[in-house]
Amino acid sequence: MTTPYAIELKDITKRFGSKVIANDHVQLTLKKGEILSILGENGSGKTTLMNMLSGIYFPDEGQIFVNGKEVLIRSPRDSFDLGIGMIHQHFKLIDILTAAENIILGLDGPSRLNMKEVKAKINELTGKYGFDLNPDQKIYDMSVSQKQTVEIVKVLYRGADVLILDEPTAVLTPQETTRLFKVLKNMRDAGKSIIIITHKLNEVLEISDRVSVLRKGKYVGSVETRDATVESLTEMMVGEKVSLDIERTKPQGVEIRVEVRGINVRSHEGVHILRDVSFVARSGEILGIAGISGNGQKELLEAIAGLQEIESGEILYDAPDGTVSKLSEMKPEEIYKLNIHLAFVPEDRLGMGLVGSMDLIDNMMIRSYKDGWRPYVDRRPPRKLAEEVVEKLEVQTPSISTPVSRLSGGNVQKILVGREIATSPTVLMVAYPVRGLDINSSYAIYNLLNEQKQKGAAVICVGEDLDVLMELCDKILVLAGGRVSGIVNARKSTKEEVGLLMTGGKGDK
């Protein structure tokens, strides 16, 4: 008899409502001591499938086997009992507690808590697999990668043999990613089985032993990583050959549009978020902004859009007709009227820019509802705009009267970006424009940005995927710890150089 699989899924089906089939008879096997990547575009059902393993969802059909035995996972607790631990994309940690306190949170221990023992056990785990973690450090003092470490150790502490990581590298720098991968490999070598959900192909090739691909809720197949290439995996994911080239044209009609001069921004709590940031954005160019998330990217764009109060420094706008205005002294509405548009896609997508419970029409008029002197709103222009955006960007929606929260992430994003682009802005700022989009939609958005650039807009783009920024942008500004750690020419620089700048000036503790 062969050794049983650590996990085997047979014909798992999960429906949401009567129409959406998130998983359609999915098969999956995880061997003991291997790293398996689950690859698929957004909406392909990766996370749903894993949520069934971690007890968050319950499958409608199909069987789950753990170590060869059929099991029923009805709650996260069942999942824990079976030795399955999931590390979610959004960390579930309590800021004011220490790492050790977070790790034991929710466990039934002896009635008298012995923190010394707990810490000893944590140190043993971290030493064994090569984590870098101080159990006494408070969560609010930690970087994103340290928080992730806490989440992983938390799962290991509970005795998990199977670890599921949902997009673990989305928030990490290239250097941190390398470190994470090293730890994961140590764990594998110690006999743990690991599943990584991701859509970054390079990482799949780097870390995993085997790859299973999902497409539109269906299981496409599995391949040994050594037999796979970026092209072959993409084809499996998308179902057809796609070209992954971004057409980067030469900047034309380059003029200075926005000048940021030594701005400083503090948060409400008094934390210095931006320090002496200066740069210029030019028309006909795409300026990329790179950096680990939470290093001031959001605040920088908000400052230009007038949504963030700046402590010192100034922001100037040189209009195409030569007039100069001081954005740093203007209100958001006035800045918007200058044709400076911001499309910010926050992590929850709907947090800013769109109103989830409202339909497409009402969302289209969010920036323009005040037009006219009448006390009531005119819904005809936004209706027309909504129809245009839906048609031009191929938004999948039952109708333009559907609340946007019912749409998938990609479609929501198209609506947001579409609305901001619709009026041909002179300055277009986008943050994470392709977050969570499938490959085809991502490239559609890149093309839209390029189109705006060719029309002479000054485009500022905050991005997550360095590979893409390197291909899309003309220049890349790197933020680290709220400072500009460098501005590089995207055509000549390397990913490593930018990666170094991302950690530069901050110093890893």
Added chain:
Amino acid sequence: MNKKHAAGGSVFHLTKRSSISRKKAWAIRFAAILLSLLVCAVFIFMITKQNPLQVYAGIIDGAVGTNRRLWVTIRETMTLLIIAVGLTPAFRMRFWNIGAEGQILMGGMMTAFMMINFGNTIPSGLLLVLILIVSVAAGMIWGLFPAVFKAYFNTNETLFTLMLNYVAIQIIDFCIVYWENPKGSNSVGIINAGTRAGWMPQVFGSDYGLNVIIVILVTILMSLYMRYSKQGYELAVVGESQNTARYAGISVPRVMIRTMMISGGICGLAGAIIVSGASHTISTATAGGRGFTAIIVAWMSKFNPIAMLAVSVFLVFMQQGSIQIASQFGLNENASDIITGILLFFLIGCEFFINYRIERKKESGEG
């Protein structure tokens, strides 16, 4: 087979519905109403040993049996409706105004103040107009406090509005000392019983006709305001996400304060309708918990004005009816509260089944 997990023959679990057709949702609500009536019937039967059908006949008789009872039911329905309408903009803005009681009391207090002090000096028509204005203003001020503090200091509006209810009750207590009539009764008595000064005049041959007109008018205006006005759009955006509101160039503090003034103002108006248009007196029980019941009315109706009217009618109908059967069968007043409680339990409980579905999974595999 894993024994631990396969103990039962089948597994029940809850799933959140992604969507539900309007028809199905109303079918569930209707079923809940029928169920609640059934449980009420069992309850009534248990304590009265009477034929439930007879008891229900008593309820109907109590609510609409005579012209007078019918008008009382209408009056109470209108009062509940206008409070729910007043709460609507605040709740749409996700501002948890549970201070309607206080806002009603302040409106009622100013109404009583005007009636007592100017009943003999200002002509009746003008007095009524003034009463409406000052009662709205009083409610506005009572709504303004929590809004200002929330807008500028991010205080918790739930606690703030709740506490202001008690402040309002204390103020009324204080006023009763001055307005006591007759002396030593510790109550205000019917104000201007002889002159009817400051009382709402008869319309449609009823004392309460004007109540109906005012409430229906306010309801229609509010519904138009919420749906078509720029301000209504703004407050919905603020309610959904303050970040988005700021992004859209909406001044969040301004919208918050304005909306709460509207909400408080309408509740203040409700106070005027109760004092000037119904009870003609003031006491700490003038609001009578309706500021809380209206929260349920507003939420259950999803702020739809027609649904709010329907829910108000149903609740008041049952309340008035059970007051009647309580006296008919020699029960005390709590019986009517219990019946209202049963109704609300089912009506609120059914929302759970509108949002969730119970699924049954058969054990797979042959074991």
